[in-house]
Amino acid sequence: MREIYRPFVTSDDPDRDLRCQDAIQFAFDDLAQASIAAGWTERESLEAILYLAEDRLRTLAANDDSKALLEILKKMIHAPAA
Numbered sequence: 001m002r003e004i005y006r007p008f009v010t011s012d013d014p015d016r017d018l019r020c021q022d023a024i025q026f027a028f029d030d031l032a033q034a035s036i037a038a039g040w041t042e043r044e045s046l047e048a049i050l051y052l053a054e055d056r057l058r059t060l061a062a063n064d065d066s067k068a069l070l071e072i073l074k075k076m077i078h079a080p081a082a
Contacts, residue, residue, distance in 0.1 A: 001034070002026040 005023050009016050028049075035045035 001030040 004027050007016065007019060007023070009019050013019070031049065032042065032045050035048070036042055040048070
């Protein structure tokens with residue numbers, strides 16, 4: 001699989017998402033081609049990659065939600081009694 005280059009723009013750059021897509025394009029193609037070479041169809045390969053990406057995003061969102069809930073609970077615990 002080809003190397004993915006490091007970001008060369010700041011985290012607040014409006015085109016950072018596009019630069020990330022550029023950076024991973026060839027590695028993504030290599031992953032899809034390796035899956036196809038192993039005997040999976042292109043559709044199966046891409047659907048599996050999509051599922052895995054969506055699952056990872058759900059995990060990130062759940063972690064973000066958990067962090068937010070913990071912060072609320074901390075504030076409730078440390079709030080002065082009424």
